Amino acid sequence: MSEIVIQFQQVAASILSLSGLFWIGITVTIYVFSKRIHTLTGNHPLTLPLVISALVLGGLLFVLDVPVSEFQRATSLIHWLLGPVTVALAVPLHHQYQRIAGLGWRLWVAIVAGGVIAPALAWFTLYLFNAPLMLSMTMLVKSITTPLAMETAALTGGVPAIAAVFVISTGVVGAMVCPWVFKLLGGNNxxxxxxxxxxxxxxxxxxxxxxxxxxxxxxxAISLSLNGVLTAFVLPVLISTLE
Incomplete structure (x- = not known):
């Protein structure tokens, strides 16, 4: 409970500070602007709001010579809101529960197949190019959420910091290319x-x-959760068994 209180005090301090108000306002404005660009370009994959926002904010921090750590402190409210937003994913799950339950074993097979094939192909590519084993082990966690990926990478001999980079890159690329992939494969389901x-x-x-x-x-949302949990549990056990 004390940790929650401390986090709340830190968030409150960032909101009340001029720096916090400025950077939160700038971040929200840039994101809204990025969304507008995305809409004007007919939701083109290359104008993904997350990518545009990150590039503009990164450039702004560089020009103003503002350390990333300072920006993170100033915008801690946005980071804190990730918790409630994650919990809010339960709302569409609740609304679609009957349709999800109707998929039964097919859902599990699809998640397991995707969770195995995607990292395995990435690992095999690195293996062909003679990449260091440490880097290959890190690549195996590229398709799960950052906190789980970093912890799992540490347990399997990977590098947690690089795992975070792989995870973010995978998410961004996946969100950008998915319209083309779905169109190419005829995946309208x-x-x-x-x-x-x-x-x-x-x-x-x-x-x-x-x-x-x-x-x-x-x-x-349910695929994200199940794949993350399965990978975090199974991968370390599998690696330790092979060793």
Whole structure:
């Protein structure tokens, strides 16, 4: 409880400070502007709001010579809101419960297949190019959420910091290319799209799925959760067994 109180005090301090108000306002403004660009370009994959926002904010911090750590402290409210937002994913899950339950074993098979094939292909690519084992082990956690990926990478001999980079890159690329992939494969099924985005592109893919439909978002949310938990439990056990 004391930790929660401390976090709340830190968030409150950041909101009340001029620096906090300034950077939160700038961040929200840039994101709204990025959303507008995305809409004007007909939701083109290359104008993904997350990418534009990150590039503009990164450039602004560089020009103003503001350390990232200072920006993080000033915008801690946005980081704190990730918790409630994550819990809010239960809302589409609740609304779509009957349709999700109707998928039964097919849902599990799809999640397991996606959770195995995606990292295995990435690992095999690195193996072909003679990449260091440490880097290959880190790549195996690229399709689960950042906190789980970092912990799992540490347990399997990977590098947690690099795992975070792989996870974010995977999510961004997945959200950007998914419209083209779905069009190429003729994947107009909302359930299939949701499972693909949640399993392979984790949280960023889930955010993209929620833009498509509530069912797609719900399937992405449950796929994100199940794939993350399964990978975090199974991968360390598998690695230790092979050793």
């Amino acid at each position: 909302p359930a299939a799209q949701g499972v693909a985005l949640g399993t392979v592109a984790h949280a960023i893919g889930t955010a993209k799925a929620l833009q498509l439909s509530e069912l797609t978002g719900a399937l992405a």
